Amino acid sequence: MRKVLHRAETRGHANHGWLDSHHTFSFAGYHNPERMHFGMLRVLNDDVVGGGGGFGTHPHDNMEIVSIPLKGALEHKDSMGNSSVIRTHDVQIMSAGTGIMHSEYNHSATESVNFLQIWIYPKERNINPRYGQQNFDPKQRVNRIKTVVSPDSSGGALWINQDAYFSLATFMEGFETDYKLRDDNHGVYIFIIEGEVEVAGESLTKRDGLGVFEVSGVAIKAIKDSEILFIEVPMTS
Structure with missing residues (x-):
């Protein structure tokens, strides 16, 4: 077994007033050559956007983008014509592919929104852009690892253009289990949203x-x- 440990307080940090963001991996003004990615996992940002704030229309291409709201609601619009609001217990995916323009704004003018924005390198480049959004019942992940994103739509998960699996779990104090990787060439990045675990x-x-x-x-x-997020990814392309 090999492992890479990132303590919360060692993450990159940028506070722009309307946006307070912590970066697990190098991003924007935060550059750490030892923290560029974990396998195909490129970005894991923990963003808090103040009331009325947000990201204006901007481009992405050839990246798989997953957004997971933790508190509040996020308003999304994109060049494919999608217009939606994602809330706690929703998961959103975008395959940027050949290119997409989108914006993200706090749906509330007064309350902050906290969400995880995660980027995964794609399996195939220059695919047609696509969007997906789904609500997942939190009761289904109590003392259970619930897959919410996968390489296909089996089991009701959203699918992305990579052999990657995102799973959420709510473990009660004292609960023990094993996470089984799906491939010998994969690794799993375990991110603690709330609580305390031994791994x-x-x-x-x-x-x-x-x-x-x-x-x-x-x-x-x-x-x-x-509350735990598991991100299983290939370690090499």
Whole structure:
């Protein structure tokens, strides 16, 4: 087993007033040559956007983008004609492919919105752009690892253009289980949204991240009630 540990307080940080963002990997003005990516996982940003604030229309191409609201609601518009609001327990995906323009704004004029924005390198370049959004019942992930994004739509998950799997879990204090990787060439990045868990000999708390690879599975124990995001990705293209 090999592992990469990222404590919450070691993340890059940028506060623009309307946007307070923490970067697990190098992004924008934060550059750390030792934290460029974890396999095909390129960006994991923990963004808080103030009331009325947001990202104006901007382009993306050849990247798989996953957004997971943790608190509040985010308003989305794009060049494919999609216009929607994503809320807590929703997951949104965009395959940018040959190119897409989109904007993201806080749906509330007064309350902040907190969401995770995650970028994955694509499996195939220059595909037709596509969009997906789905609500996932939080009851389905209590003491269970619920896959919400995968390479296909089996099991009701959203699908992206990469052999990657996103899963969410709510583990109650004392619960123990194993995460089984789907491929020997994959790794899993475990991000603690809330709570405290033990993974691979490490004690992880809120917003800590641990990447594990060259292993078939990893044991997890909830020390406190915890919300966890698992991102399983190929380690090489």
